[in-house]
Amino acid sequence: MRSDASRAARQRSRITTVTLYVLLIAVSVPFLYPTLWMFFSSFKPANEIFMQPPALLPREWTLDGFVQVFTAQPFVQQYGNSMYIAIVVTAASILLSAMAGYAFARIRFPLRSAAFTLLLAAMMVPTEVTIIPIFTAVNALGLNDTHWPLIILPIFGPTAVVSVFIFRQHFLSFPKEYEEAARLDGVSRVGIFFRIALPLATPAIAAVGIMAFLRSFNMYFEALIFLRTPEKFTLGLAITRYQDFYGEQMWNTQLGAASLTVVPILVVFLIAQKQFVQGLAQTGLKG
Amino acid sequence: MGVVPFLFVIWYSFNEWRPLTGEMEFIGLDNYTRLAGDPTFSASVVASLFFSAGVLVLNLVIAISLAVLLNRRMRGITAFRTIFFSPVVVSVVAWSVTWGFLLAPDGGINGALQLLGIDGPNWLADPSTSLISLVVVQVFKGVGMNMVLFLAALQGVPEEIREAAQLDGASPWRSFWSVTVPMIAPTILLTGILTTIGSLEVFAPVQLLTGGGPGDSTNVLPFFLYRTAFVSQQFGYASAIGVVLFAIILALTMLQWTSRRKWVNDEV
Numbered sequence: 001m002r003s004d005a006s007r008a009a010r011q012r013s014r015i016t017t018v019t020l021y022v023l024l025i026a027v028s029v030p031f032l033y034p035t036l037w038m039f040f041s042s043f044k045p046a047n048e049i050f051m052q053p054p055a056l057l058p059r060e061w062t063l064d065g066f067v068q069v070f071t072a073q074p075f076v077q078q079y080g081n082s083m084y085i086a087i088v089v090t091a092a093s094i095l096l097s098a099m100a101g102y103a104f105a106r107i108r109f110p111l112r113s114a115a116f117t118l119l120l121a122a123m124m125v126p127t128e129v130t131i132i133p134i135f136t137a138v139n140a141l142g143l144n145d146t147h148w149p150l151i152i153l154p155i156f157g158p159t160a161v162v163s164v165f166i167f168r169q170h171f172l173s174f175p176k177e178y179e180e181a182a183r184l185d186g187v188s189r190v191g192i193f194f195r196i197a198l199p200l201a202t203p204a205i206a207a208v209g210i211m212a213f214l215r216s217f218n219m220y221f222e223a224l225i226f227l228r229t230p231e232k233f234t235l236g237l238a239i240t241r242y243q244d245f246y247g248e249q250m251w252n253t254q255l256g257a258a259s260l261t262v263v264p265i266l267v268v269f270l271i272a273q274k275q276f277v278q279g280l281a282q283t284g285l286k287g
Numbered sequence: 288m289g290v291v292p293f294l295f296v297i298w299y300s301f302n303e304w305r306p307l308t309g310e311m312e313f314i315g316l317d318n319y320t321r322l323a324g325d326p327t328f329s330a331s332v333v334a335s336l337f338f339s340a341g342v343l344v345l346n347l348v349i350a351i352s353l354a355v356l357l358n359r360r361m362r363g364i365t366a367f368r369t370i371f372f373s374p375v376v377v378s379v380v381a382w383s384v385t386w387g388f389l390l391a392p393d394g395g396i397n398g399a400l401q402l403l404g405i406d407g408p409n410w411l412a413d414p415s416t417s418l419i420s421l422v423v424v425q426v427f428k429g430v431g432m433n434m435v436l437f438l439a440a441l442q443g444v445p446e447e448i449r450e451a452a453q454l455d456g457a458s459p460w461r462s463f464w465s466v467t468v469p470m471i472a473p474t475i476l477l478t479g480i481l482t483t484i485g486s487l488e489v490f491a492p493v494q495l496l497t498g499g500g501p502g503d504s505t506n507v508l509p510f511f512l513y514r515t516a517f518v519s520q521q522f523g524y525a526s527a528i529g530v531v532l533f534a535i536i537l538a539l540t541m542l543q544w545t546s547r548r549k550w551v552n553d554e555v
Contacts, residue, residue, distance in 0.1 A: 017361070020356065020361070021363075023356070024356060024357075024367050027353070027371075028367065028370045028371070030423075030427050031370050031371050031373065031374055031427055031431070032370050032373070034374075034382065034385045034386060034389060034427075035373065035374070035377060035385070037385065037388075037389065037395060038381065038384075038385040041388070049388065050388075050391065050393045050394065052393065052398050052401070053398050053401070053402055054394070054395040054398030054399060118290055121290070122290050123484070124484060124533065124536045124537055124540055125290070125292075125293050125533055126487070126488040126509060126529075126532060126533070126536070127488070128488065128490060128509040128512055128513060128529070128532075129293065129296055129509075129512070129529035129530075129532055129533055130292035130293055130295075130296060130529075131513075131516070132295075132296060132299060132516055132522050132525060132526055132529070133292040133295035133296060133299065134292055135516075136306075136522075214375075214376055217378070218377075218378040218379055218380070220378075220379060220380050220490075220491045221490050221491065224494075225517065235378065235380075236378055236379070236380040236491075237380075239378075239380050239381060239384060240380060240384070240495065251388070254384060255384070255385070255388075258378070258380070258381035258384055258385065259381075261378050261380075261381055262377050262378055262381045265376050265377075265378075266373060266376060266377070269373065269376045270369065273365075273369050273372075276372075276376075277368065277369075277372055277435050
């Protein structure tokens with residue numbers, strides 16, 4: 001009797017497990033299929049993209065799409081643009097938001113809490129709203145169709161607020177004793193920040209760095225507003241501009257450019273996914 | 288940092304300003320009275336609010352459900368977490384362009400429906416499906432982020448409390464609502480606010496997939512603002528749209544923040 005009951009229970013739990021796997025696999029489809037379809041369709045000839053019935057894998061494999069990615073636009077240069085802009089933005093965001101976050105966590109200055117509230121309020125102002133005065137200022141400075149606005153805006157814009165917030169939360173939970181010991185040894189405030197607080201802030205640096213890089217590398221709106229010359233385009237803008245001489249969309253080429261943009265980032269994500277996910281979840285927006 | 292330019296936006300919104308001719312003239316509240324009588328604007332507010340409500344509800348329901356499903360020790364759980372999170376790192380342009388192909392009249396989704404004998408609609412060009420299509424594209428792109436935040440919150444819910452509830456005869460459904468939800472309420476509040484703000488700022492999927500159409504069915508406020516400023520070159524009028532958009536974001540954020548006393552126990 002007893003063993004029957006436990007066998008029944010075990011069987012029930014096995015059924016639950018199987019149901020769960022089936023459910024999870026079904027739910028995975030809308031998350032995974034678009035990326036897989038994008039990747040494999042860039043190996044299809046253009047006339048296969050809308051062929052019925054739909055297929056994930058190409059019937060005929062070809063690299064034509066990928067070849068045209070590089071001949072129709074200066075794609076290598078555009079890739080370089082996105083890469084160097086994202087690296088500069090990431091480095092500058094980490095440094096500046098760490099300093100600001102440290103100041104909000106550790107240094108008493110007049111109107112500190114008012115300044116912090118104002119900072120959080122800035123998060124509610126969409127980029128699309130402030131783009132008009134910024135566009136005017138960029139024009140007045142003669143910086144239209146340059147990379148300057150794409151570098152400066154993310155470093156100081158609303159997205160930087162989250163970074164400052166993450167660093168503030170990190171430094172608030174960082175034990176003061178380390179710093180006090182160093183201060184007794186005569187290390188200055190700046191020295192404490194660079195030699196003690198910042199090197200020990202790795203989780204916050206990882207979270208802010210990953211977010212800043214992704215934001216910049218995947219940026220679209222600012223590039224659309226400010227860039228005119230194909231040689232200066234970033235990847236997001238470049239993907240939207242694949243047309244042949246007759247204005248027809250080059251479907252497989254466009255998907256090829258999209259794949260070349262997305263796949264390297266996905267590979268890095270797969271390798272470092274633990275740091276990605278945990279970094280964002282833990283230091284991320286929990287506090 | 289966002290604040291100073293916004294003060295300029297408020298000032299511009301009281302002006303008639305066409306950058307092509309360079310004329311700028313103070314007209315007081317005229318831009319706002321013009322907005323009140325502009326049918327495109329009211330359609331735009333409706334589109335934004337529906338889009339935002341759709342994204343908020345779907346995103347939180349899916350994020351919490353996925354987090355609950357994944358919050359257990361089981362082979363392959365990490366792989367599923369990775370799959371659900373992966374669209375977060377994908378470029379929004381690549382994601383939107385790909386969905387554009389899949390949602391096309393003869394694209395993958397209708398092709399799959401055809402195999403089941405169903406004639407799918409022209410998702411992006413039919414006013415009854417265009418907005419919900421955009422909601423779906425936006426939700427699958429971003430829900431992984433919220434899922435991860437909920438997973439972290441669920442790991443803070445002690446197993447003993449749930450077991451105690453079960454011993455007292457509470458069904459899993461009941462213990463979810465009476466034990467789990469109250470304990471992750473601070474995370475619901477936070478993700479709710481951030482998701483609302485994010486959905487009211489949507490731009491790239493709209494521009495790439497529907498261009499605000501058909502009609503004004505997907506002409507959300509950021510896109511309407513962009514077209515007013517950079518296509519029809521009316522900076523003053525566009526600034527007034529911007530001020531209204533900010534007011535809506537502020538109002539919805541304050542609403543959620545002040546409502547927290549009713550349903551969030553600990554302070555965030």
